[in-house]
Amino acid sequence: MPSLSVEGVSKSFGSNSVLRSVSFSLKEGDILGIIGPNGAGKTTLLNIISGFLKPDCGKVALDWLDITKLKPHMIRRLGIVRSFQIPKLAKNLTVLENVLASLLFDASKADLSEAKDRCVKVLEQLGLKDHLYDYPTILPSAGLKKLELARILASNAKVALFDEVTAGLSDDERKIMLNLIRSFHTEQRILVIVDHVLPTIIDLCPRVIVLDKGSIIAEGRPDDVLSNKYVIESYVGEIKYAKAK
Ligand SMILES: Nc1ncnc2c1ncn2[C@@H]1O[C@H](COP(=O)(O)OP(=O)(O)O)[C@@H](O)[C@H]1O
Ligand SMILES: [Mg+2]
Structure with missing residues (x-):
């Protein structure tokens, strides 16, 4: 049964503390949305799960196997597939x-x-x-x-990590993408969706975490999370956008 767990992951670049003890766990069939302002650490977190960066401390496990120190191609072989925010x-x-x-x-x-x-x-x-x-x-x-x-x-993929895949697309293109992601999802797969476009997150993800300055500041259903006052404070522009939709 695929499961993905991130336990106490921290990462700094010099004096820039980018992730601070981030933890969550997912089981097969889960879809998790990750939102947060620019620079919150979202891409860094995906880089750590997929092995492109190593955390300073903490652990990532797939099906109970500690994958923290594995190289990206080994992690890909185990079934964690990612997209890149800047296409590679x-x-x-x-x-x-x-x-x-x-x-x-x-x-x-x-x-x-x-x-x-x-x-x-x-x-x-x-x-x-x-x-x-x-x-x-x-x-x-x-x-x-x-x-x-x-x-x-x-x-x-057992676990698919999507990094801002709908950014910069027209509304029609975004809807096509969402439908394709929905039909790709199965009860055996885990999806992690990082997106700045909040309607994408609201449409796809029953559960959301909010990263701000490298810490998880809120977690839960999109409606609850997006009405949380700390989330509104850290993310006010995008909240207005989501409500206007
Ligand atoms: N390889 C790197 N070297 C130095 N700083 C980095 C590196 N990758 C990311 N950062 C810094 O980490 C912070 C978080 O970046 P990132 O994870 O890309 O945020 P997000 O995806 O939430 O916008 C930013 O301050 C960014 O400049
Ligand atoms: Mg990013």
Whole structure:
């Protein structure tokens, strides 16, 4: 039964204390939203879970296995798949190859033609059908975001970490993405959704944590959390945006 736990994770860069004893745990089927102002530590937390950064103290465990010290490719092989807030794509691979390459990590090693069909289907659903054999450099920024998302949606992730995947998209594009994320979710998967676009979090996540200056300042159902006065104080602009929606 997949479970993900983050226990007392702290991280500083020099004198900048970016995460302060962050803890939470998730079980299979859970969808957790993480919100917080710019610089709150959200991406750093995803970097630590996916092994791209090591915490100063604390622990990350997947299915009770301590993964804190594992390298990113090992963590990916165990089934934790992430997207990057700033898309990280191989410029010398086509759009299709970029998605396919990330599937080579999957432990199940589905045969290549089945994996390719899955990639093509996901890219079509994301509206990238006409760009399968193009290089990603020709895509506009929304296209690059979709390609980042495709790498998760075509995978066999046990745990999927989404970092601002709907930022900068039109409302219609965002709705398509949300539907795809919803159909990707199963009772066996854990999703962690970091997003600045609060309607994305409200639509997708039954549970939310709020990070502010590296600490969890609130946790619970989106409605309750977003009416919490500390959250409003730390996050006032976006709250107004969410209520206007
Ligand atoms: N590799 C790094 N080196 C130094 N400082 C970093 C690094 N990564 C993030 N930071 C700092 O950590 C803080 C939190 O950043 P980040 O996790 O990206 O926040 P968020 O995703 O919530 O906007 C910021 O002050 C940022 O400048
Ligand atoms: Mg970030």
